[in-house]
Amino acid sequence: MLAFNEQMLREMLLIIINVLAFAGIMAYILYNPVRQYMKKRSEGIAGQLAEAEANLKESERLKAEYAEKLKAAETERDQLLETARKRSLEKESQIISKARKDAEAYKERAQKEIALEREKTSDNVKQQILEVSTLMTERFISKSLDTETQGRLFEECMRELGDAEWQS
DSSP states (O other), X not given: OOOOOHHHHHHHHHXXXXXXXXXXXXXXXXXXXXXXXXXXXXXXXXXXXXXXXXXXXXXXXXXXXXXXXXXXXXXXXXXXXXXXXXXHHHHHHHHHHHHHHHHHHHHHHHHHHHHHHHHHHHHHHHHHHHHHHHHHHHHHHHSOOOHHHHHHHHHHHHHHHHHHHHHO
């Protein structure tokens, strides 16, 4: 078993004193540098946390600002689109109105031309009737007419008049 003799107790006591002395000296030598290192590290971490928090707040502010700008841009886009729609509808109305006016003017010109052609045709028919009447009168005067000759001339004149109408 273990026997504690005086020599061994002294050595143990000496070892304990040496360890405590070494620990005290090391604590005295290393305590301040370790404490300062830990203090600096704590301050660095606190600074990084504060910086991260400030960056977070700044990013949230920028996010809100950009969201506001985006909303304003969308509103402006909608206004521009609405303005463009209104302009295109106005332009469409103008084009349709002009087309209607042009069609109406074309229709009026065509009606005038038709009326002129009718007038010309009427004048031509009147002229032909006059010519046939004159021709009939000449034939009538040049011959002494009996009733049979007069009927024949009338039929002939009517035939010529009918042919003349169909030709024009």
